[in-house]
Amino acid sequence: RLLRIGLIPGDGIGKEVIPAGRRVLEALPSSLGLKFEFTDLKAGFETFEKTGAALPDKTVEVLKSDCDGALFGAVSSPSKAVKGYSSPIVALRKKLDLYANVRPVKSVGTARTPIDMVIVRENTEDLYVKEERTFDAADGSGKVAEAIKRISERASYRIATMAGNIAVRRQRIRELSPHQKFVHSSPLVTITHKSNVLSQTDGLFRSTARAALADLEAAGTVAVEEQIVDSMVYKLFRQPEAYDVIVAPNLYGDILSDGAAALVGSLGLVPSANVGEKFAIGEPCHGSAPDIMGQNIANPIATLRSTALMLEFLGEDAAAARIYAAVDANLEEARLLSPDLGGTAKTDEVVEDILRRL
């Protein structure tokens, strides 16, 4: 099978980690029967400064017509508001209708408490619709700005369905490995919301997610519970072992996944995939990290895992499993670790160690 992969490094360390994603794909054993074709694509703040567009039309067109999947690095946020600039990854998620942002957070010897959960974040709406306006206060007290938070039944239903499917898939893996100890031993979906304040919007997310999961729950296949987002952040830190799959509207998902990343010890470990009906973009959860760029010390693992995650959603589980296992082996040995994990290895050394283990 030929897979055509767009490569969008973006800014900062995106340029150092996306090549690692390409290398791991190229290094996959030929017995898997996969061939890859790569196209370099532009997006990001640097692209904006050069061309006036943070997400050139060309990038979107090529992804749509010539790619099966893609890897996205990171983009820098300007330190002051810049007219005309807006985040290309947020735009891309919407333009390709990549409605789910799937973020597995798993510790392999890197956390005090073992962590193994998946955050399933809605990826197209909520405050990310970016419909904002600014006006003068009627009482002359200055400016007022408003943003729309939009929650739809359609988007909430499909994201909760995805969360349910992931919970079922995780349970299948548990059953296939009866001797392994899992952090959470049974399938559970936790619905996150703030419907005690936002009764209509988050209320709709909550009731729709409940409806989407009702059959699985009734069949006893997956347990379903709810957490208010503030108390969810609290519990995430106090009892991370209590979670299996978490489903959340866009913004809460954004916040919760950074929180979960803190628990495993580094954002440099946490992958994500932006997933649509027929397309997936792997994207490390970390940002462009201008403070460490150009030093060859960025942790490539978030990108390598994101590459595997992309493969999973493109139906290539066996190839994905190879990459995960190689990454886990590197972490378990803990000999070649990047500085964010307390090691001294360079990005390249970590990549090579992992490639050797494929």
Add this chain to the structure above:
Amino acid sequence: RLLRIGLIPGDGIGKEVIPAGRRVLEALPSSLGLKFEFTDLKAGFETFEKTGAALPDKTVEVLKSDCDGALFGAVSSPSKAVKGYSSPIVALRKKLDLYANVRPVKSVGTARTPIDMVIVRENTEDLYVKEERTFDAADGSGKVAEAIKRISERASYRIATMAGNIAVRRQRIRELSPHQKFVHSSPLVTITHKSNVLSQTDGLFRSTARAALADLEAAGTVAVEEQIVDSMVYKLFRQPEAYDVIVAPNLYGDILSDGAAALVGSLGLVPSANVGEKFAIGEPCHGSAPDIMGQNIANPIATLRSTALMLEFLGEDAAAARIYAAVDANLEEARLLSPDLGGTAKTDEVVEDILRRL
């Protein structure tokens, strides 16, 4: 001086902890020259079920005309959307224009890393304006709900000003205790926002907070920095010692303070004050905790500290200091601790231990 205090226990363990707040006020040494008059007031879900109003007009009237301050316990959120019910504390904050929610988070031997920060949360706007609507999607794909997130220059300016003042006050305390080691050794305000996505609303919060703090920064009195909310949650857990005063819009403040509470070991330790020009309501950060209610095991410390915090904002620093010191002494001795802190003491026993130390 006579202080007239409204007591609003609300639901669940609110009924067990608010009496502790009253007791500590009554037990203050008479040398402080304070007298208290208490009025019991109703609010909460139980009140809603009995009277149809979660926040009776009477409660608001009495607070406005006959009270100098108040203590608020907690309210239960119904487990399903209930028509006509909406959170009384959110309403109260707006009705009394209690524009700041001040949440000091401090560990006294309860955390792995020492924690000492104050979260200053805007308390009147953002998504808490609760302007929502629901309609049918044009494409027939189901319901859509929208909420308004509103950020004003006026509210952002005054909350950032409050944060600056608190940073200055904390610095004064550092200077008065040159031999004490503080977690963060110099005054710093961290502005939290998500202006990389919400350029107008959070952009306005960011630029207004910057403007409000510009003089203090220029004078070298207080350092000012910014954090995007997701990365703020990450850093809060990785380097809590990097923060002194955090200022945030309403919802981020809500989420961050639960996160910070997890760091000190229990929500049962974290106080808050809802503060306006001439009024303050002390309120523990925890909820009504129906699972442990009626067992006399709720941790009263969040309420006792909230009582002290209310006194501070009513200008009674000396009385507040007594309460803080008595609470700290109880925690340092760690003999009579409630179950959330790993102890076996009853609520009453903890209260009595603290009263003895006044």
